[in-house]
Amino acid sequence: MRKESDRRDLAATAYDGGATLTNDRFAIEVHQVTKRYPGGVTAVDGLDLRVRAGEVLGFLGRNGAGKTTTMRMLVGLVRPTSGRIRVLGQPPGTPGQLARVGALIESPAFYPHLSGRDNLRLAARYAGAADQAVDRVLAEVGLADRARSAFRTYSLGMKQRLGMAAALLKEPSLLILDEPTNGLDPAGVSDIRELLRTLGRDGRTVLLSSHVLGEVEQICDRIAVIDDGRLVADGSPDELRGALGQGVLLIDADPLDKATACLREHDRVHAVDVVDGRLRVTADPALAATLNRRLVEAGIDVRELRPLRHSLEEAFLELTAPERTGRPEVAGRTGGDR
Numbered sequence: 001m002r003k004e005s006d007r008r009d010l011a012a013t014a015y016d017g018g019a020t021l022t023n024d025r026f027a028i029e030v031h032q033v034t035k036r037y038p039g040g041v042t043a044v045d046g047l048d049l050r051v052r053a054g055e056v057l058g059f060l061g062r063n064g065a066g067k068t069t070t071m072r073m074l075v076g077l078v079r080p081t082s083g084r085i086r087v088l089g090q091p092p093g094t095p096g097q098l099a100r101v102g103a104l105i106e107s108p109a110f111y112p113h114l115s116g117r118d119n120l121r122l123a124a125r126y127a128g129a130a131d132q133a134v135d136r137v138l139a140e141v142g143l144a145d146r147a148r149s150a151f152r153t154y155s156l157g158m159k160q161r162l163g164m165a166a167a168l169l170k171e172p173s174l175l176i177l178d179e180p181t182n183g184l185d186p187a188g189v190s191d192i193r194e195l196l197r198t199l200g201r202d203g204r205t206v207l208l209s210s211h212v213l214g215e216v217e218q219i220c221d222r223i224a225v226i227d228d229g230r231l232v233a234d235g236s237p238d239e240l241r242g243a244l245g246q247g248v249l250l251i252d253a254d255p256l257d258k259a260t261a262c263l264r265e266h267d268r269v270h271a272v273d274v275v276d277g278r279l280r281v282t283a284d285p286a287l288a289a290t291l292n293r294r295l296v297e298a299g300i301d302v303r304e305l306r307p308l309r310h311s312l313e314e315a316f317l318e319l320t321a322p323e324r325t326g327r328p329e330v331a332g333r334t335g336g337d338r
């Protein structure tokens with residue numbers, strides 16, 4: 001089990017939260033947003049999140065973390081209980097904003113007996129998009145070949161593609177996609193991932209939610225992790241990996257108390273914890289040789305010394321482990337000026 005000190009490291013890399021809103025550089029600005037549903041569930045709790053224009057942001061959290069509620073608030077389907085949201089510089093749900101945002105939040109409703117193309121024609125009319133847009137988006141999502149087949153004959157992955165095609169009809173500068181790979185088999189996931197990669201090009205901003213880290217890790221510029229409605233981490237995949245996985249050394253030394261004291265004296269060692277008779281040392285792994293020398297010179301036997309590397313998946317699971325509730329330190333830091 002990871003120590004609070006490690007979590008603090010991660011939190012320190014997290015987005016600072018509270019700064020002033022409304023800046024052209026940001027496609028999405030969420031400031032101190034809380035959503036309490038009638039009945040008392042707090043789905044989103046003082047959330048701060050900013051998505052830069054042109055960025056592909058992975059919005060990650062386990063089931064029930066508050067991702068869908070956040071996305072629904074971004075397009076004006078749900079009103080926040082408190083806090084402030086700007087999407088493309090405007091409050092959510094205004095006509096000007098909706099014209100530039102493509103969203104796939106709930107399973108899109110298509111007519112089963114109509115073809116993909118006819119369904120999109122209807123959607124285009126509803127969205128005020130030109131008929132020519134239909135063929136463009138069908139090609140964009142790779143459905144041109146099956147455009148004339150009835151929707152009911154589509155695989156789950158094709159249905160998702162059609163949903164994305166509908167979201168693209170308005171040539172949106174911002175795409176909001178809620179778990180677009182949910183329920184797909186590995187081949188379907190990989191297909192959609194490829195598609196998302198292309199959608200993220202051309203300066204389009206994409207906000208993409210998932211509860212599976214591996215899905216967003218490879219295609220997103222940045223990952224924001226939400227848990228219990230709060231932002232618990234925010235950074236590039238490398239930053240998250242670095243903050244969580246690479247800053248811990250495992251040392252088996254004897255005597256333990258002397259080793260602990262010796263390591264704590266080093267000014268670049270952030271924390272030393274004894275776990276199962278060994279030391280977990282929060283420090284830059286590049287310090288390994290220096291720390292080894294220091295221990296040996298102090299007459300301490302070093303039986304083992306190695307960096308503890310966690311995969312990003314492990315890091316994510318740990319951050320959002322069900323037993324982790326409260327987390328005043330992490331939430332306080334990521335929450336900025338709360």
Ligand SMILES: Nc1ncnc2c1ncn2[C@@H]1O[C@H](COP(=O)(O)OP(=O)(O)OP(=O)(O)O)[C@@H](O)[C@H]1O
Pocket residue numbers: 037038039041042043061062063064065066067068069070211
């Ligand atoms: N309309 C609603 N009324 C009451 N509670 C709700 C409503 N919608 C969501 N919730 C609750 O809010 C919390 C967050 O749900 P939300 O759907 O936003 O999370 P999520 O991260 O999208 O989860 P999932 O991955 O399962 O979709 C959950 O506890 C959920 O039960």
